[in-house]
Amino acid sequence: MGWNWETAQELWPLLMEGLRILLLVTLISSLIALALGLVVALTDRSAPRAVTMPLFAVMEFIRNTPVLVQAVFVWTAVTMWLGTAASPMWTGAIVLGVHYASYTAEAYRAGIDGIPKGQWEAITALSLPKPRAWIAVLLPQALRRSTPALGNYVIALFKEVPILSAIGVTEMVRQVDGYAGLNYTGALEGFTIAGLIFLVVSYPVALLMRKLEKRLAN
Amino acid sequence: MVHFENVVKRFGDLEVLQGLNFQVQPGERVTLIGPSGSGKTTILRLIMTLEQVTDGVIWVEGEPLSHMRKGERLVAANEAHQRQVRKKIGMVFQQFNLFPNMRVLRNITEAPVHVLGQSKEQAHTRAKELLELVGLSDKADAYPSQLSGGQQQRVAIARSLAMSPDILLLDEVTSALDPELVADVLDLLKDIAQSTDITMLIVTHEMGFARDVSDRVMMFDRGVIVEDGPPSQVMGDPEHERTRSFLKAVLGESQG
Numbered sequence: 001m002g003w004n005w006e007t008a009q010e011l012w013p014l015l016m017e018g019l020r021i022l023l024l025v026t027l028i029s030s031l032i033a034l035a036l037g038l039v040v041a042l043t044d045r046s047a048p049r050a051v052t053m054p055l056f057a058v059m060e061f062i063r064n065t066p067v068l069v070q071a072v073f074v075w076t077a078v079t080m081w082l083g084t085a086a087s088p089m090w091t092g093a094i095v096l097g098v099h100y101a102s103y104t105a106e107a108y109r110a111g112i113d114g115i116p117k118g119q120w121e122a123i124t125a126l127s128l129p130k131p132r133a134w135i136a137v138l139l140p141q142a143l144r145r146s147t148p149a150l151g152n153y154v155i156a157l158f159k160e161v162p163i164l165s166a167i168g169v170t171e172m173v174r175q176v177d178g179y180a181g182l183n184y185t186g187a188l189e190g191f192t193i194a195g196l197i198f199l200v201v202s203y204p205v206a207l208l209m210r211k212l213e214k215r216l217a218n
Numbered sequence: 219m220v221h222f223e224n225v226v227k228r229f230g231d232l233e234v235l236q237g238l239n240f241q242v243q244p245g246e247r248v249t250l251i252g253p254s255g256s257g258k259t260t261i262l263r264l265i266m267t268l269e270q271v272t273d274g275v276i277w278v279e280g281e282p283l284s285h286m287r288k289g290e291r292l293v294a295a296n297e298a299h300q301r302q303v304r305k306k307i308g309m310v311f312q313q314f315n316l317f318p319n320m321r322v323l324r325n326i327t328e329a330p331v332h333v334l335g336q337s338k339e340q341a342h343t344r345a346k347e348l349l350e351l352v353g354l355s356d357k358a359d360a361y362p363s364q365l366s367g368g369q370q371q372r373v374a375i376a377r378s379l380a381m382s383p384d385i386l387l388l389d390e391v392t393s394a395l396d397p398e399l400v401a402d403v404l405d406l407l408k409d410i411a412q413s414t415d416i417t418m419l420i421v422t423h424e425m426g427f428a429r430d431v432s433d434r435v436m437m438f439d440r441g442v443i444v445e446d447g448p449p450s451q452v453m454g455d456p457e458h459e460r461t462r463s464f465l466k467a468v469l470g471e472s473q474g
Binding site: 116118119121122124125126127128129132136137140141144 | 266267268301304305307308309311313314315316317318319320328329332333377378381
């Protein structure tokens with residue numbers, strides 16, 4: 001049961017296909033998380049309590065239940081509703097995106113809260129209209145502050161994609177599982193290489209974020 | 219021009235202004251002096267609508283700022299009304315409050331373009347003139363963080379002038395500056411006072427500047443006006459013991 005290079009070689013194309021799906025899901029989910037989180041953070045700041053209270057409750061609910069449960073639940077519900085199997089990749093990507101939006105919303109909120117009071121006062125003193133103030137003054141400053149946290153959430157999201165193998169998303173872990181299930185071998189090689197690939201992709205991004213964080217701290 | 223009518227301002231239990239009445243005429247330069255906590259800055263912040271009155275009415279150029287007319291009655295002003303009235307008002311802050319994400323030139327042109335509806339070319343031309351006035355023509359493309367405090371404050375002054383305000387509020391504009399940078403900013407403000415007819419309300423601890431630039435000095439203590447008159451009288455020959463002791467304290471401090 002030692003390491004087998006032949007098995008590793010056989011697994012390689014499967015892993016690459018898995019990586020492609022993994023990156024695709026990460027991309028879709030991240031875009032959803034980044035966009036929706038911003039919408040939530042801005043709504044939270046400007047909408048009446050009748051809107052923000054339920055929104056807060058939904059976000060708390062999403063944050064405090066596992067992605068796995070959310071993904072299986074949504075996939076099952078959508079499948080029942082459609083009467084035919086929902087696309088695992090799209091369902092998974094959307095669930096993961098919405099889940100992380102509940103975190104990115106907090107990152108955005110912290111970025112907005114960090115804007116000095118004087119900036120708001122200057123906006124008032126210059127009579128800048130609200131939409132213009134957000135676009136030209138507040139968001140650029142808030143995004144700068146939020147970027148390191150947002151980057152870290154994208155990395156975390158990337159590492160959580162394998163959870164979606166539970167609903168049949170054929171990312172790397174699912175591919176190795178499938179191969180090992182058919183051939184009664186390859187788990188060692190497959191998971192080792194998959195782990196290394198995760199490291200190779202996420203570590204540079206993590207380093208970049210740390211550098212960014214340091215630069216912003218100065 | 220600016221008229222406070224029985225203005226009361228409370229922060230929780232603390233009554234900062236207790237039924238304040240005064241008027242400022244067009245073109246007048248009024249300096250508000252007094253110990254910290256006497257309500258001077260609050261007055262400027264009320265005029266700029268950064269704070270709302272608890273009671274009473276503030277009039278700006280005959281229009282109620284804190285309120286709006288509804289038939290015969292005055293009701294609390296909404297955001298749109300306040301924005302309309304305060305377009306005539308500019309403010310320069312202690313902490314400059316430039317937009318750090320914009321270059322100097324855009325700090326100055328942003329509001330004229332997006333509030334007054336000037337064309338970009340118009341706003342640029344005006345901004346360049348103002349930068350020349352404040353002596354920073356070479357800094358148009360710099361970011362605020364690349365400037366000294368004094369330079370940032372001069373940009374902030376240019377930014378507020380770009381809006382062609384009728385009324386300019388100066389809130390301790392040199393208090394955050396290193397001592398050697400104070401004179402430049404004060405000289406600039408004296409120039410502006412001499413070359414324009416903008417109404418100015420000034421809160422400052424620079425007594426020499428106050429004497430040079432103002433037509434009138436109002437001494438505040440605990441939210442009421444203790445003394446009100448030309449600088450030669452209020453600062454040169456104060457009637458009230460409270461004014462005397464305040465002046466002695468600040469002048470002693472600046473000499474020491």
